[in-house]
Amino acid sequence: MDSLIVRGGHRLDGTLRASGSKNAALPIMAATLLAQGACHLERIPVLRDIATMLTLLSSLGATVSRAADGAVRIECDQACEVTAPYDLVKTMRASILVLGPLLARHGKAAVSFPGGCAIGSRPVDLHIQALEAMGAAISVEGGYILAEAPHGLVGTDFTFDITTVGGTENAVMAASLANGTTVLRNVAREPEIIDLVQFLRSMGADIAGEGTEMLTIRGVPCLTGGTYSVMPDRIEVGTYLVAAAATGGRVRMTDIDPSVLGVITDKLRSAGASVREGEQWVECEMDGKRPQAVDVTTEPFPGFPTDMQAQFTALNAIAQGEARVTETVFENRLMQAHEMRRMGAHIVIEGNTAIISGQPSLQGAPVMASDLRASASLVIAGLVASGETRIDRIYHIDRGYENIEGNLQSLGADIQRVSG
Ligand code: EPU
Numbered sequence: 001m002d003s004l005i006v007r008g009g010h011r012l013d014g015t016l017r018a019s020g021s022k023n024a025a026l027p028i029m030a031a032t033l034l035a036q037g038a039c040h041l042e043r044i045p046v047l048r049d050i051a052t053m054l055t056l057l058s059s060l061g062a063t064v065s066r067a068a069d070g071a072v073r074i075e076c077d078q079a080c081e082v083t084a085p086y087d088l089v090k091t092m093r094a095s096i097l098v099l100g101p102l103l104a105r106h107g108k109a110a111v112s113f114p115g116g117c118a119i120g121s122r123p124v125d126l127h128i129q130a131l132e133a134m135g136a137a138i139s140v141e142g143g144y145i146l147a148e149a150p151h152g153l154v155g156t157d158f159t160f161d162i163t164t165v166g167g168t169e170n171a172v173m174a175a176s177l178a179n180g181t182t183v184l185r186n187v188a189r190e191p192e193i194i195d196l197v198q199f200l201r202s203m204g205a206d207i208a209g210e211g212t213e214m215l216t217i218r219g220v221p222c223l224t225g226g227t228y229s230v231m232p233d234r235i236e237v238g239t240y241l242v243a244a245a246a247t248g249g250r251v252r253m254t255d256i257d258p259s260v261l262g263v264i265t266d267k268l269r270s271a272g273a274s275v276r277e278g279e280q281w282v283e284c285e286m287d288g289k290r291p292q293a294v295d296v297t298t299e300p301f302p303g304f305p306t307d308m309q310a311q312f313t314a315l316n317a318i319a320q321g322e323a324r325v326t327e328t329v330f331e332n333r334l335m336q337a338h339e340m341r342r343m344g345a346h347i348v349i350e351g352n353t354a355i356i357s358g359q360p361s362l363q364g365a366p367v368m369a370s371d372l373r374a375s376a377s378l379v380i381a382g383l384v385a386s387g388e389t390r391i392d393r394i395y396h397i398d399r400g401y402e403n404i405e406g407n408l409q410s411l412g413a414d415i416q417r418v419s420g
Contacts, residue, residue, distance in 0.1 A: 002398075004391045004405060006382030007414040008364060011249035011288070014411040016240060018232035018256040019045040019402045020070075023307075024192040025230045026094045027169040028199045029053045029074065033060065033101035034177060035203050037225030038075040044230060046070065048399045052092040056084060060098070075225070076105075086112040086143060092399075093117060096124055096166060099147060100174035103136055109147045113140060118371045120330035126164050130171035133158040134178055155180030155219055163188050163300040168215070169196055176205040178219035185214050190301040191260045195231040202226050232256040235307045236401060238264040239376050241284040242311040243408070245273045245291055246318060246384050251411060252283040263304050270294045271315060293321035293358050298329050310336045310377035317345035318384050319358035326353040336374035339367040340381050343389065364389040372400040379404065383413055 020043030030053070032039040044050055044066075054064045054072070061079035066072050082102050089095040089112035102109035116122055128138050128145065134153040139146050155178050160167060168187040173196075175182035187193070189211055197210035203223040209215045237253045238261060244251035245268055258265065258277040265275045268284055271291040276283045293316050298306040306329040316323040317340050327333045337347040337354045342365045346357040364387035369375035375397040382389030391397075394417075397404055405415045 001392065001420070002394050003418050004379065004394050004397070005416045005418055006364070006379060006389045006391065008383050008385040008387070008389065010247065010383070010412050010414055012244050012247045012251050012383070012408070012411040012413060013249050015252040015254060016407050016411070017254050018237045020230040021045070021192060021195070021233040022047055022049055022400050023235070024195040025050060026053055027097050027173070027192070027196045028228065028230060029057065029072070030097035030101055031173050031196065031200060032057070032062070032074040032225070033076050033079060033098060034105055034173060034223045035076060035225045036222055037077070038073055039225040040071060040073050040227040042071045042227070042229040044070055044072045045233065045402045047402055048395065049092050049094065052088060053094070056088045056095055056098065059085065059088065060102070080106070082106050082109050084111040089114055093122060094166070096127060097169055099127060099145065100131060100170035103131060103147045103149055104153055104174040104177040107148065107150050107152065110144045113143050113145050118335065119333040122330070124167070126160055126162065126167040127170045130158050130160070130167060130184070131174055134174060134182065153178035155182040157183045157185075159185040160187060165190055165193065168193055172197065172207065172215055172217060173200065175217035175219060176200050176207065176223060178217070180219055182217045182219065183214065184217070187213060187215050188300060189213065191231060191234060199228045202228055231260070234260045234264070235305065237261065237282065238308045239311050239401070240407070241268055241275070241282070242308070242315050243380050243383055244284045245271055245286045246315045246380050248286045248288045248290070249411070250283065250285040252281055254281045256280060256282060258282040262302055264308055267294050267296060267304065267312065271319065291315055291319040293319040293323035293356070295324045297326040300329065306330055306333060307373050309333060310373040311380055313337060313347070313354055313356065314340065314377040314380040316356040316358055317347065317381060318360070318362060321358055323356045323358070324353050325356060328352065335370045336377045339374070339378055342367055343381055343385050345381070361386055363387055366390045366392065369393045369396045372396050376401060379408070379415070383408070
């Protein structure tokens with residue numbers, strides 16, 4: 001298994017191009033199951049989770065290929081299989097995103113029930129409720145969610161009890177081919193949902209309300225393929241900006257509309273960074289200063305994203321002052337704190353809050369990645385620590401960060417990937 005070796009103490013300085021968004025690409029790839037005709041998807045990042053989704057689509061009978069420029073072609077005309085097997089779903093929970101499209105296209109689907117994961121129990125009850133409201137009969141047998149709607153899905157008026165990104169995505173994809181109009185209320189408003197809706201619309205779907213709490217979907221008989229470019233990854237961009245702030249450096253990210261970063265840039269400014277924005281770039285500069293502690297509480301969009309919480313925990317670990325970092329979206333997403341303590345961070349966990357007393361420095365240590373964003377936060381901690389930090393289990397990081405060591409090296413970091 002690969003590890004990352006980081007020797008801290010270098011200020012990051014340089015420019016990177018933002019990758020395509022993992023969390024937009026995954027539902028968009030699942031949505032190709034709805035299309036008649038080939039879909040050409042541009043700016044699909046080269047990541048482990050993307051490879052898993054391509055394998056899943058192939059196993060369902062899709063023809064998939066990746067061009068040298070990173071674009072992916074997916075054609076699902078011959079995709080007649082309706083089972084998403086345990087072996088794939090267990091490696092990537094986002095496999096659940098094929099449930100709605102398979103059901104809408106074929107009238108049936110069997111998707112292995114995703115279990116809990118390191119960051120929480122992550123049930124899919126709301127995905128199921130929304131599809132049941134559209135007339136699907138759903139049962140769980142042998143570890144699989146079995147869904148049937150032999151006469152097609154029907155439009156409905158459904159309110160999500162809590163805001164769910166994946167649940168909204170499954171429901172909107174399914175409703176696109178339903179008979180009649182579906183109104184979905186209390187939906188997620190994340191930019192990745194907007195990207196999915198724009199992709200579905202480019203295929204011929206009739207959807208209104210993306211970015212608000214209510215989506216109205218008028219079902220259409222069929223959707224067609226086409227070409228679409230996926231939005232940039234706001235979490236990848238945010239991660240590199242935090243790394244710049246933590247190391248006292250300067251990083252410019254290009255090919256991104258900075259408005260999608262929302263509160264992430266506000267929090268960086270509160271930490272003392274100067275954040276400049278252009279039409280398609282954003283730059284964070286710390287000018288050698290130590291960051292100020294900054295409180296964050298995670299919330300669904302437009303609140304502070306849970307996917308940036310661990311990175312701000314690392315920033316606060318070396319900041320001036322005391323910060324409270326509260327996680328409200330997932331029940332078990334403060335695990336990085338325990339590993340950071342091994343590096344000299346002063347963090348006390350009270351319920352779902354990490355109380356962090358910033359230290360002037362951290363010390364390198366062997367640490368273990370527990371999930372994707374926790375891994376990224378340990379890399380940031382390693383970049384500011386004295387001596388060597390070895391981060392094990394970095395397959396987590398390869399799920400969501402394209403070429404992280406190459407990118408950080410280009411910014412001046414001392415980081416290497418080692419095998420075994
Ligand atoms: N929830 C339920 N029932 C459901 C669905 C969700 O109780 O049926 C709960 C979850 O357990 C959680 C909360 O609702 O406590 C929010 O979960 P949500 O469904 O919004 O998350 P998700 O769709 O499983 C996506 C991202 C995550 C990101 C969250 C929140 C993808 C592939 N994953 O997950 O990304 O943290 O939204 O923004 O888009 C990551 O990239 O590291 C990552 C974990």
